[in-house]
Amino acid sequence: MTEKCRRLAGKIAIVTGAGTTQARDNFGTGQAIALLFARQGAKVLVADLDADRAELTRQTILAEGGEAAVVRANVAEEAGCRAMVEACVKEYGGVHVLVNNAGAGASGTVTDIGAADFDLAVDVNIKGAAMAAKYAIPVMAEAGGGSIINITSIDGMRTGGIRNVPYSVAKAGLSHLSTLMACHHGHQNIRSNCIAPGHIYGSYVHNFLTPDIRERRRRAAPLGTEGNAWDVAWAAVFLASDEARWISGIVLPVDGGLATATPLAMFDAIEGGDNGARGEVG
Numbered sequence: 001m002t003e004k005c006r007r008l009a010g011k012i013a014i015v016t017g018a019g020t021t022q023a024r025d026n027f028g029t030g031q032a033i034a035l036l037f038a039r040q041g042a043k044v045l046v047a048d049l050d051a052d053r054a055e056l057t058r059q060t061i062l063a064e065g066g067e068a069a070v071v072r073a074n075v076a077e078e079a080g081c082r083a084m085v086e087a088c089v090k091e092y093g094g095v096h097v098l099v100n101n102a103g104a105g106a107s108g109t110v111t112d113i114g115a116a117d118f119d120l121a122v123d124v125n126i127k128g129a130a131m132a133a134k135y136a137i138p139v140m141a142e143a144g145g146g147s148i149i150n151i152t153s154i155d156g157m158r159t160g161g162i163r164n165v166p167y168s169v170a171k172a173g174l175s176h177l178s179t180l181m182a183c184h185h186g187h188q189n190i191r192s193n194c195i196a197p198g199h200i201y202g203s204y205v206h207n208f209l210t211p212d213i214r215e216r217r218r219r220a221a222p223l224g225t226e227g228n229a230w231d232v233a234w235a236a237v238f239l240a241s242d243e244a245r246w247i248s249g250i251v252l253p254v255d256g257g258l259a260t261a262t263p264l265a266m267f268d269a270i271e272g273g274d275n276g277a278r279g280e281v282g
């Protein structure tokens with residue numbers, strides 16, 4: 001690809017949680033975002049709690065001829081966020097794109113959960129994104145602007161298939177944080193948007209999905225196909241690019257159309273019939 005064709009040429013990006021928990025053919029969203037950003041010409045700071053995972057992503061980028069550095073960072077701590085941004089400035093001279101991808105959560109209804117579960121979900125998903133942005137925004141503003149991309153979830157919009165109050169509430173909070181940042185920092189030419197992945201198959205769910213549930217998740221989306229980390233990563237490339245220069249404050253579902261459907265609209269499809277609402281049930 002020529003330099004002119006690369007959508008992110010000249011950009012410097014931080015991607016949090018950009019390691020992966022799984023083998024090479026089962027990418028995490030952060031890892032796929034880091035790889036695609038590098039393929040599109042960005043210099044990428046791969047940030048992760050687990051330095052070995054981050055290094056795996058960096059090595060993959062380097063093997064493809066891309067440019068990447070690694071920092072071990074716990075985004076749940078303000079000092080970790082500050083050090084991460086400082087490492088990016090030191091290594092590459094600035095920050096144009098921040099992807100708040102690191103996430104954590106726990107299962108349970110409100111009567112099941114422990115306070116520690118709640119703290120972890122809030123600390124990683126909301127506080128982590130806020131603290132990373134706190135240190136990245138002044139650096140972005142100094143360079144004339146930037147793009148913040150927050151990875152939320154369809155679970156932050158409606159009740160998902162798993163009872164996971166801490167996770168869902170934290171993703172909803174992250175979405176509102178994104179809205180506030182879009183409004184408060186728009187005058188500095190800083191855009192803030194969310195990507196809400198749907199039932200994608202990747203490293204995050206690999207360990208607990210049975211084949212049957214995986215198949216039902218596929219059928220539940222009107223497109224009837226399974227999404228993966230690359231679908232999320234291409235959306236991130238767009239939101240990071242200058243082509244998205246007038247887009248701020250949105251939540252972009254990457255979900256195969258899931259958000260268009262009520263449960264009964266997909267009833268037949270989930271049971272193994274045709275996709276799409278036929279109005280024969282309910």
Ligand SMILES: NC(=O)c1ccc[n+]([C@@H]2O[C@H](COP(=O)([O-])OP(=O)(O)OC[C@H]3O[C@@H](n4cnc5c(N)ncnc54)[C@H](O)[C@@H]3O)[C@@H](O)[C@H]2O)c1
Nearest residue numbers: 017019028029030048049074075101102103153197203204
């Ligand atoms: N995969 C899905 O089905 C799905 C759906 C909706 C939303 N998401 C969101 O996508 C994001 C990433 O998921 P993934 O598929 O890449 O998961 P993953 O488990 O492959 O990767 C997450 C990475 O985040 C790192 N991490 C965890 N806590 C951290 C912290 N405190 N500081 C820094 N790094 C930390 C982990 O070490 C891991 O490498 C999460 O925000 C998740 O909520 C995923």
